[in-house]
Amino acid sequence: MHDFHQQLDELARQSLLRTRRTVSSAQGPLLTVEARPYLSFCSNDYLGLANHPAITAAAVTALGQYGMGAAASALISGHSAAHETLERALAEFTGLPAALGFGSGYMANMGVIGALVGAGDTVVVDRLSHASLIDGARLSGASLKVFPHNDTQRLDHVLARCGSGRKLVVTDAVFSMDGDQAPLSELAEICARHGAWLLVDDAHGFGVLGPQGRGSLAHAGVRAPHVLCMGTLGKAAGVAGAFVAGERDLLAWIMQRARTYMFSTAHPPALAAAATASLAVIAADEWRRTHLRALVAQLRKGLAGLSWQLLPSQTPIQPLIIGDNARARALMQQLREQGIWVPAICPPTVPRMTARLRISLSALHTQEQVAQLIEALVQAEQVAA
Missing domain, CATH: 3.40.640.10 (Type I PLP-dependent aspartate aminotransferase-like (Major domain))
Structure with a gap:
């Protein structure tokens, strides 16, 4: 019988082992995850309709x-x-x-x-x-x-x-x-x-x-x-x-x-x-798309000076390229410790050495919440430097 234990260990060694976290609240910019509140930039609920x-x-x-x-x-x-x-x-x-x-x-x-x-x-x-x-x-x-x-x-x-x-x-x-x-x-x-x-x-x-x-x-x-x-x-x-x-x-x-x-x-x-x-x-609700575009512009302006590459996207999907798998996951964890949830996406979902934070914006995010994310990423880059 095939032994998957070693393969799972190898995935963990490469920072490629996927895990699940249990959400106990309705979807929205604020999520309760395993009894802790988070500011979420994870979901594809771009217009904020999942709980309408x-x-x-x-x-x-x-x-x-x-x-x-x-x-x-x-x-x-x-x-x-x-x-x-x-x-x-x-x-x-x-x-x-x-x-x-x-x-x-x-x-x-x-x-x-x-x-x-x-x-x-x-x-x-x-x-x-x-x-x-x-x-x-x-x-x-x-x-x-x-x-x-x-x-x-x-x-x-x-x-x-x-x-x-x-x-x-x-x-x-x-x-x-x-x-x-x-x-x-x-x-x-x-x-x-x-x-x-x-x-x-x-x-x-x-x-x-x-x-x-x-x-x-x-x-x-x-x-x-x-x-x-x-x-x-x-x-x-x-x-x-x-x-x-x-x-x-x-x-x-x-x-x-x-x-x-x-x-x-x-x-x-x-x-x-x-x-x-x-x-x-x-x-x-045209205001949802109008507000979403404004949030995209705010985020892109706020992250423009980072050494990490923000891919050229005008959609709610804003990928920040980190490169190394372990570094991307460490940055995700650093943000989680501040109560901000942004997923790290690693191979094979994306090509090798392009591990990234996939920032997803929603029409229900506020400018203040996006500013909080920008500040946390700017500070994280300064620490990493």
């Missing part, structure tokens, strides 16, 4: 009507009126003809890629794309090709050399560990020229970017029959689940062939109702 009263109330009302579980896959009897309402609302919100709900973004990416391509086809992936896109491409049976991050010239070259079969390009819209954005207009144009589909993972742009938070495609002004959008509902939307939106025939085919959709119990109707309520809040 109107969204919670929608879930409670739906619980009274539908109960808790969906009890079957969507194609059997798990597709409730709440799911149907959400899918229609998502299509309208994104400005695309149709939407299809999934249990998570990981399941959506895995299912969509496997439904669109297989043996004899080609998937071309941005090098920094999310693990779910990489895994979906690998498991699809299609030939997998990788192009350098946001290198549209190289993508054009790769697609030009693809032979027969279907072609699918997949990319994050906002890259989860760097916070930068894909050149979606150029990608869509290149894909159209080479007869390829483009699947855009908008997990970290949905709700934050575009008019009324309608997402990265709306932000870039991209809408075309060969472009699909995957968005998650557990980040800026504050709930759970995911969706894919695009042309009706394409979505109908995905529903027939996406194994992660066909063979999973539908997510609870109450979550679908909560997500529908969240869309209304996202569209109405």
